[in-house]
Amino acid sequence: MQRAERGMDNPALDKAIELGNELGLPVIAFFSAINNFPHANWRHYHFLSQGLVDAQEDLRARNVEFIVRRPPHNALEKLAVELGAAAIVADENAMREPGRWREVLAHRIDIPYWTVDADNIVPANTFTKHFYAVQFFRPKFFAELPKFLSWPSPGDARHNWKRPRGFESFAVGNDLTEGWGPPFDRSVRPVDTFTGGTRAGQKLLADFVTNKLADYDSVRNHPERDGTSRISPYLHFGHISALSITRAIEDAVAKGNCTPEARDAYYGEVLAWRELCVNFVRFVPNYDNFECAPDWARESLRKHLRDPRPVVYTREQLQNHQTHDDMWNAAQQQMVEAGWMHNMLRMYWAKKILEWSPTPAEAFDTCVYLNDRYFLDGRDPNGYANIAWAICGVHDRPWFERPIFGKVRYMSGASTGKKFNSKRYIENMREGKLFGE
Template identity: 40%
Template sequence: MIDPRRIHLLNNCPEQTGPVLYWMSREQRVADNWGLCHAQQLALKRRQALVVVFTLADSFLGATLRQYGFMLRGLEQVRQQLAKLNIPFVLLRGEPRTELLRFIGASGAGCVVCDFDPLRIKRTWREGAAAAATVPFIEVDGHNIVPCRVASPKREYGAYTLRPKLHRLLPEFLTPLPRLERHPFPWSPPLRQEPFDLDRLLSELPCDRSVPEVSGFMPGEEAAAEALADFITTRLPGYALRRNDPCANGQSGLSPWLHFGQLSPQRVALAATAGNSDPDREAFLEELIVRRELADNFCWHCPGYDRLDAAPDWARATLEQHRHDPRPWCYGQDELEHAASHDPLWNAAQRELTTTGKMHGYLRMYWAKKILEWSASPEEALAHAIFLNDRYALDGRDPNGYAGIAWSVCGVHDRAWGRRPIFGTIRYMSFEGCRRKFDVARYSATVY
């Protein structure tokens, strides 16, 4: 059974008869999906059909064909796996709240189970649909190992304040994951549903096609499982020493699958804790659990996570004090997008992002801090960094991305450092500092 602390009621509507709908959004997988498993438990208890619904918006926070392609190819695999379990998958297109409410009425649904997501737009969709619905809306946090609502009731100052809270609760929540079973109650759709036609969807979507799909990451649960197994066996040993070296291929590389919910963070944590505790496992679990769930805490408790308002008071004050400092270099969005700065390392990192859909985590911090140094204002720096990350990264539009950029530009989850021009007391990173840590020339030479 699912821990009831993962569950949150979004409205007070009475239970009704009819199929149980699982509104798939953040958790785009069949295996290891707490929300989907809870929806099946409800459907089995009520002896009702279970239907999985996904609402596809034609535009979403600047997503391009790169992100839509990865997502839709993964959802095609979800549809196939659900069919083997006698669970229909329905894709709706249009404004998510409107389309979901229309489908609830047409299908005679008895209740809706949905995913937790801290992003403003997802929260608006979820809470708006729940408020307008006449059936229960049940939110399940299947993304955080310790559910975000349970981990902390407030915005945390940093990892050092959230870490003990998570560690205290982990033994209760880091448990084996349930398995979905073949559903015994079939669904009789009231209306003819359009078939999931992947090629047609990809050809018709009115998204930005100037950023193409990439071949370095294969979408879907099977590819995610293979990537996890490869990391655990080949790169987890030595992770603590190699993770900050872009030349060492030492990071997990799992973020695209984690972002699209094609891989369960809990499954990753269970795999990483299967052996004896050591510095490599501890370093990886700090990133996977503490830092990742800190990002959800930040976006959940700070709705302006993508604005300067998110900065702590000390950081806002120092950025304001240095707002008019001279900028030896100042680049616009177009110059940044085309990697046309004077810094060869920054240009290489930007080219890696635009070409492969990813950027090494250590370099992403350097990359964002240089955007602050080269922008006319902190607000402009935030806008440029978010635009570029969300446009090109497969793991863009994610709490990790917003928190990472806010850390780099706004001092979120950080402390004051020595004063410098432009940065004030925001932590500074330099080309020379990177060169002392890894072979900058080698990295730059390997990037397209």
């Protein structure tokens, strides 16, 4: 268990239970808590650690024991030998490094090994190429979706496993990071704006469906109001699945608590855009740097490389929200203090970093650095694909040519700030109302 850290609505876990039941063997879930996960810091690990409690409870309810190990005792191959495992089922992760770990493991072990996509609803390997725009992806995606909205659940594991006395496993509920020194990164503190775990995710989802979903389409682009689900950290850590979200929303539609229009607006984001981002990461090797730019954007940005930049900020100035732009500073403050930022401001935030950086490649790197460092939902296909959208036109089209940006879409402070009550948003941040009202 790595990308989908939960005990329910988890196709990889279901596959393992199905297999165990068929073979007459117990099922054990394993989480390897390495202390140097790429770009992860204390903030992320704190949320992750909180989530393990619910995962364990839900796994035990299905008669699956949960083993968590920390370095230096965390090798999966070693555990498989210790347990005399018959097979391994792993969840999938489209990103480079976690994807590589799975490949390495496949070569090292000599027992059957499956991977199952427990992150997307439509498994990422359904598609064999990258889709350049959401309008090409959407029809193919929604044509496939009905096939994956339900599957026969194997229920609980039928065969018991009794943990031998003294068997090595971290006691879930304790602080996973306790005692970790370097290379563990403690430079970014945990936030109390979000609590990790399936229960907290479900609570947020229930609140969204009951109180916000009906108005989602009209309120979602108003960062001064608390109109979106804020479910992204739970999706990132797999504490909740897109499938659970879909079920809750279908239920609301069936009860007449949400119009099909509001549902479709939300599905456009949580299903189509989200799974397009995974598609991007899966098929574009340079998904986290400027080399992923489509040809039209690369050429156009190169043409404007020497355009004078009226303002250039250092990474430190940006990080500390020390620019001349109050709206941008407020957004950066939301990122640092809440571990989250509203989508409208994320777009503006990245566009300004392009404008204020010496080169587009440096702007890309700065966005990835800040995004992954401070957001609880960072280090995610959504982050890389959206930064690529903002900086170098991925999943977008050429616009009118202008300085610095070339043909990449521009966003001005004046026009962005007019789309919502930006004054209120800035005041909210000053007053510590990190999610608006």
